[in-house]
Amino acid sequence: MTTTPAGWYPDPYGSPLLRWWDGTQWTDATHAPEQEAGAPPQPQSQPQPQTQPQFQTQPQFQTQPQFQQAQSQQTQFQQPGGAWGPPNHTAQLPTPDFGAPRRQTPVWPWIVGGVAAVVVLALAIGGAVILLHDRAVPVVARPEITATAPQLDQTVPPQPEPQQSTPPLPQLPQPSGDRIQDPATGLSYAYPGDEWQVPESKNVNDPSDPRMPLWTSGCQMTSQANYDGRGGDWVGSVYTAEVPQLFPYSGPQSFGQLSQTLLLAYDPLFYGIQHERKVLRNEATTVSGKQGWVIEFEMDFTKVAEANGLKWKKEKGAIVLVDRGQNARPAMLYISVPDNLDQSVIKRVQDSLQSQ
Incomplete structure (x- = not known):
């Protein structure tokens, strides 16, 4: 496949920011789409490129997921060596096959997420128990149990609501004489x-x-x-x-x-x-x-x-x-x-x- 040039692209990891692709991998540099930003400062341990990469064709990728663009569905380019499109426009995103960002994912979101999942699961089970408790269920006959303590696990079916009695319809009288x-x-x-x-x-x-x-x-x-x-x-x-x-x-x-x-x-x-x-x-x-x-x-x-x-x-x-x-x-x-x-x-x- 062809090489995607360095530039700002929508963050493939789900944030609303743009992330810098240095031509070979994702970096930690990000900025908001509405802000103007040039190339991020290069780390001192990495040699500065002498010239910007030249390309003749639109970047090609193995997979091309489509992302919503701010003002246009068409990606615009200037001549090789220029910036991507008009301000606030984003180009097609390089796929994650180009590498992961150079950062270590903190552990605490996973811990918080796990706790939240446990809480949601507990609430769901509790809601199901309440729902089932409110439903009228058939009472299954149990064998007789001799015990001195009261049996607390027996389900008491809900009592039916008293129905309002409808007054009887009047009996129509038969003719008397004529x-x-x-x-x-x-x-x-x-x-x-x-x-x-x-x-x-x-x-x-x-x-x-x-x-x-x-x-x-x-x-x-x-x-x-x-x-x-x-x-x-x-x-x-x-x-x-x-x-x-x-x-x-x-x-x-x-x-x-x-x-x-x-x-x-x-x-x-x-x-x-x-x-x-x-x-x-x-x-x-x-x-x-x-x-x-x-x-x-x-x-x-x-x-x-x-x-x-x-x-x-x-x-x-x-x-x-x-x-x-x-x-x-x-x-x-x-x-x-x-x-x-x-x-x-x-x-x-x-x-x-x-x-x-």
Whole structure:
């Protein structure tokens, strides 16, 4: 290989300084890259070169690790005998094959490094022990040991945290005569007929969703079984509940805004198929002499119904709010009936609605 000329090069031993290569080996002379520096003073025992080495080609090395340069990735040279490149630039580093620096490595860094390694290892083992101690591990049955001293090496499994009990869902009342009474809200209404069935509470209530009402009475009738090909049934619905705490309420004077908020919230939850919505009625009303509000609507599924062979095309419904006095959430009646069922149920139930 060709000889690399003497000069300043990045320190091959990892420091951020430049180190002097005298043409045959690394020396102890170093300086910061941003400082200008000429050739280091030569030791008296070493003869001074009479002339600077001449070279015609860029230095060639057996291996050429690349190092980040301050301002340019290209190494620039002047004519033979000149300095390396512009200020603060560094040339390609001579490989460590040229020899080691003439200095003796002190022993104490190795001692400090060894102690630090031991400390890190101890901390890692301690952390692993703590982590494993915090995990619940299965308790393996041990043979009986007769001893007078307490056994300290037995692992006690962590006690499970007590679970908060979920209140049982309300049982939906069955019709009594030709009416359904809801003792939770004080509402009662006409039972639509024997084709309408009272479902199990767990099948229509979802306590984990704060938007959803906790239905305390209701009945439904199937409009189309397995309408989606995945076991889903489309139904007509009549239900009552207290308006969820999630929705702001400041008294009967806010019924108009509350009714629209409920409709917008329940539209995507109850009618997940693409449709168009139209409000048919939105006004104040009274129920058993109490202030109330009614908003009636129509959902149009015609496009989806024709494309997918659904048995209904439109669905009408209503939300009726009833004041229950100071410090009480309002009661709500929700009705929704597709056009392949008897939609006169909507008017009959509304007209029969009473509040205690």
